[in-house]
Amino acid sequence: MSASVSSRTFLNARNEQELLSGIRKEAEAGSLPPNVAAGMEEVYHNYKKAVIQSGDPKANETVLSNMIVLLDRIFLDVTDPFVFQPHHKAKREPFDYYVFGQNYIRPLVDFKNSYVGNMPVFIEMEERLKQGHNIILMSNHQTEADPAIIALLLETRLPYIAENLTYVAGDRVITDPLCKPFSIGRNLICVYSKKHMLDDPALVEMKRTANMRSLKEMAVLLRSGSQIIWIAPSGGRDRPDPRTGEWVPATFDTSSVDNMRRLVEHSGPPGHVYPLAILCHDIMPPPMKVEKEIGEKRIISYHGAGISVAPAISFSETTATCENPEKAKEVFSKALYDSVTRQYNVLKSAVHGKKGFEASTPAVSLSQPWK
Structure with missing residues (x-):
């Protein structure tokens, strides 16, 4: 797999356009398999639609914040896959996956x-x-x-x-x-x-x-x-x-x-x-x-x-x-x-x-x- 466009592609995104653009750039660079990139876009749109259904006035902020973290974590795992042991203990640091x-x-x-x-x-x-x-x-x-x-x-x-x-x-x-x-x-x-x-x-x-x-x-x-x-x-x-x-x-x-x-x-x-x-x-x-x-x-x-x-x-x-x-x-x-x-x-x-x-x-x- 070729080098990514940026290791902070998603964490640096300031809005929806930059986030979705990051998915496409990483796919074009060969850092994201096409099926994973398509799945990331699909999850973004479906998650946004669902959170907006809640009527929360801060829905768009919540969507952007949570999806930035999710897409970054998916991307990190694609480039360096995590391997589960038969008994896996929740990983709480340095990044708290449970709270996420x-x-x-x-x-x-x-x-x-x-x-x-x-x-x-x-x-x-x-x-x-x-x-x-x-x-x-x-x-x-x-x-x-x-x-x-x-x-x-x-x-x-x-x-x-x-x-x-x-x-x-x-x-x-x-x-x-x-x-x-x-x-x-x-x-x-x-x-x-x-x-x-x-x-x-x-x-x-x-x-x-x-x-x-x-x-x-x-x-x-x-x-x-x-x-x-x-x-x-x-x-x-x-x-x-x-x-x-x-x-x-x-x-x-x-x-x-x-x-x-x-x-x-x-x-x-x-x-x-x-x-x-x-x-x-x-x-x-x-x-x-x-x-x-x-x-x-x-x-x-x-x-x-x-x-x-x-x-x-x-x-x-x-x-x-x-x-x-x-x-x-x-x-x-x-x-x-x-x-x-x-x-x-x-x-x-x-x-x-x-x-x-x-x-x-x-x-x-x-x-x-x-x-």
Whole structure:
């Protein structure tokens, strides 16, 4: 790759014209691959449109400020790619990638129409973490922005959880140039998703070996205690039901649930498995179908979002009447999935149905802890 026009091409931009011109100049110089340059322009325009939707009088300033940083970080990574280890710790200095990610997603969230379900359960989780216990969040997965959404909705009341969550992440978010800067700011256990395991037959064995290495890293992490780990046992993002067009949590993979359950049970410190629901697909929806190629189109919107957690579900209590071990695994996985779905439906009623706090049920109490 040839030398760039300037290492400060984007940081020196004073307006939109100079920023977009910088993308084109770096592409012409050969410093940016054409597909990455096109993606950077697309993200700029889509992000601008979404932030302006918020009605913030300083929207244009926010867009320019955040996009200067994002484009600079994408460009830096293209010229000197960051390589993720199986267990990646969020990079907070000399550049704070975590704060950068929060600042970028924050203007896309309509906080007036966003909710947290069961804050007392989140508080219980934090207390258990501080006692040395491990927490596993079995969750649905909606967008690349899920980690930022979770952190944004919790950071006012529970900054410890917001900043210390570790996410089990698929390889796409650590290889896509437009996504990598956000991933660098999160604690990750890097794995290859089952949905993409067979994309290239020649790489299957390498992927399986890498996943085994990541599982060992997770086991080491859990043995130290006080860990909170998020995983989407579906193996990917939710998609709309093709018959109804309604978004629903993707079905959990029983073996993924059981692997995590056994890991936490055998780690030493006490461990707890909580079902977590996320609703945020409007902000950054995935492609309608699972794509093999890296470099998906980024659609971005300003919208309300929600997260909810239910009390921990015990494997032994849930499966006490199961004599067949395989049946027990299925029962436990279904119990977690059903809880996530119930919570998701409450969030959907609050955010999409515009019922707000009235959508609360005896099992899911909604709040806005940032107020």
